[in-house]
Amino acid sequence: MSKLDKIVSWCGKMEQSMLSIVKVALLSRKPSPLPRDFRNHNELIILANGPSLNDTVAENRQFIENKTLMAVNFSVLSPMFRELKPELYLIADPLFWIVPEKRDSLFVALAKNTDWDLHLFIPVRASGNKEWQKIVSTNPQIHIHLYNTTPVEGFNALSNFLYRKGLGVPRPHNVLIPSIAIGLRLPFRKIYLAGADHSWLPEISVTEDNQVLMHQKHFYDNTSSKADTVKQEDLNPARLHTILYHMHVAFKAYFTLLDYARTLGKEIINITPGSFIDAFPRLRVR
Numbered sequence: 001m002s003k004l005d006k007i008v009s010w011c012g013k014m015e016q017s018m019l020s021i022v023k024v025a026l027l028s029r030k031p032s033p034l035p036r037d038f039r040n041h042n043e044l045i046i047l048a049n050g051p052s053l054n055d056t057v058a059e060n061r062q063f064i065e066n067k068t069l070m071a072v073n074f075s076v077l078s079p080m081f082r083e084l085k086p087e088l089y090l091i092a093d094p095l096f097w098i099v100p101e102k103r104d105s106l107f108v109a110l111a112k113n114t115d116w117d118l119h120l121f122i123p124v125r126a127s128g129n130k131e132w133q134k135i136v137s138t139n140p141q142i143h144i145h146l147y148n149t150t151p152v153e154g155f156n157a158l159s160n161f162l163y164r165k166g167l168g169v170p171r172p173h174n175v176l177i178p179s180i181a182i183g184l185r186l187p188f189r190k191i192y193l194a195g196a197d198h199s200w201l202p203e204i205s206v207t208e209d210n211q212v213l214m215h216q217k218h219f220y221d222n223t224s225s226k227a228d229t230v231k232q233e234d235l236n237p238a239r240l241h242t243i244l245y246h247m248h249v250a251f252k253a254y255f256t257l258l259d260y261a262r263t264l265g266k267e268i269i270n271i272t273p274g275s276f277i278d279a280f281p282r283l284r285v286r
Contacts, residue, residue: 013154013155014154014155015154016153016154017153017154017155017158017159018154019153019154020150020151020152020153020154020158020159020162020168021158023150023151023152023168024148024150024152024162024167024168027125027148027150028124028148028150028167028168029124029146029148031124031145031146031147031148031165031166031167032144032145032146032147033145034145034166034185034186035087035088035119035143035145035186036187038068038087038186038187039066039067039068039087040066040067040068040188041068041187041188042187042188042189042190043067043068043188043189043190043191043192044067044068044069044070044088044183044186044188044190044191044192045064045067045068045069045070045191045192045193045194045271046070046072046176046179046180046183046191046192046193046194046196047069047070047071047072047075047080047084047086047194047195048072048175048176048179048193048194048195048196048197048272049072049073049074049075049175049195049218049219049220050195050196050197050198050199050217050218050219050272050275051195051197051217051218051219052194052195052197052219052272052273052274052275053080053194053195053219054080054219055273056194056195056271056272056273056285057080057084057194060271060285060286063285063286064084067192068087068088068188069084069085069086069087069088070086070087070088070089070090070179070182070183071084071086071088071089071090072089072090072091072092072175072176072179073091073092073093073096073106073175074106074218074220075089075219075220076089076106076109076110076113076114077105077106077109077220078219078220080219080220081113082113085116086118087116087117087118087119088118088119088121088182089110089118089119089120089121090120090121090175090178090179090182091106091120091121091122091123091126091175092123092149092172092174092175092177092178092179093175094123094125094126094233095231095233096126096132097126097129097131097132098233098235099235100131103129103131103132104131104135106132107132107135107136108135110135110136110139110142111135111136111138111139111142112139114139114141114142115141116141117141117143118141118142118143119143119145120136120142120143120144120145121145121146121147121178121182122144122145122146122147123146123147123148123149123178124146124147124148124149125149127146147166147178147182148166148167148168148169149168149169149172149178150167150168150169151168151169151170151171151172152167152168152169152170153170153171156259156263159256159260160260160263163181163184163185163260164185166185169181170253170256170257170260171249171250171253172253173246173247173249173250173253174246174250176193176196176250177250177253177254177257180193180254180257180268181257184257184260184261184264184266188266189265189266189267190266190267190269191261191266191267191268191269192269192270192271192283193268193269193270193271193272193275193277193280194271194272195219195272196270196272196275196277197217197272197274197275197276198250198251198275198276198277199274199275199276200214200216200247200276201247201276203215203216203217203227204240204243205227206240211229211237212229212230212237212238212239212240212243213227213228213229214227214228214229214230214243215227215228216228216230230243251276251277251278251279254277254278254279254280255279257279258279258280267281268280269281269282269283270282270283271283271284271285
């Protein structure tokens with residue numbers, strides 16, 4: 001890299017760092033205290049919603065047993081939720097508190113199907129919506145933890161400090177990014193990723209009237225799902241350049257999390273067969 005390139009890179013990181021500080025000051029709040037009592041304090045498995053999760057769980061019960069589990073988003077709608085009884089649950093998609101149908105189906109299912117202590121992580125920005133809180137409050141075994149989804153970039157030292165304090169995360173364009181970031185703030189030394197297929201690229205198509213469709217398969221609807229538009233926060237369908245940009249940001253964020261984990265002396269290990277994530281070392285569990 002030439003001297004000019006280094007100067008340009010430094011200036012870019014300085015700009016990102018200053019913007020991150022402003023965003024944290026305006027958007028972040030003091031996060032809730034973290035839970036500390038787990039089935040396993042050393043190993044966490046994040047159960048992402050990719051279609052491979054069914055086979056991973058069915059074929060590797062011995063590996064999964066006695067590890068702390070984190071479920072995400074709509075996994076409560078699967079029988080696997082009550083079967084595995086995850087101790088942690090994280091929600092990130094803003095549509096879960098923006099769209100009443102999604103909100104009610106998710107939180108009603110959580111309140112109804114949880115009969116063990118569950119630590120539920122909800123973005124700070126959702127705290128203003130009282131409807132989901134009314135539903136969850138009917139179950140005293142669900143413990144709410146608010147976390148910040150403020151995107152943080154820039155110099156590594158500043159970013160890592162803000163990640164450790166829970167004041168921000170790498171740009172959270174999907175639920176797995178804040179799930180890993182929260183996992184790294186907890187005492188676990190090893191974080192395994194299951195169901196993290198991320199194999200969306202072959203599932204994108206564009207219709208003759210320029211509608212962009214993506215078939216987002218999940219472990220709980222793998223046989224019934226179909227291609228559909230991708231809704232943005234304003235509920236308008238996303239264009240192709242937006243979808244691809246968000247993918248770029250997400251896959252890049254995994255390398256940020258990999259570097260951050262190394263500064264903590266922790267490991268992130270991908271146990272998802274056929275995963276498109278190229279940041280983390282892989283382990284074939286048997």
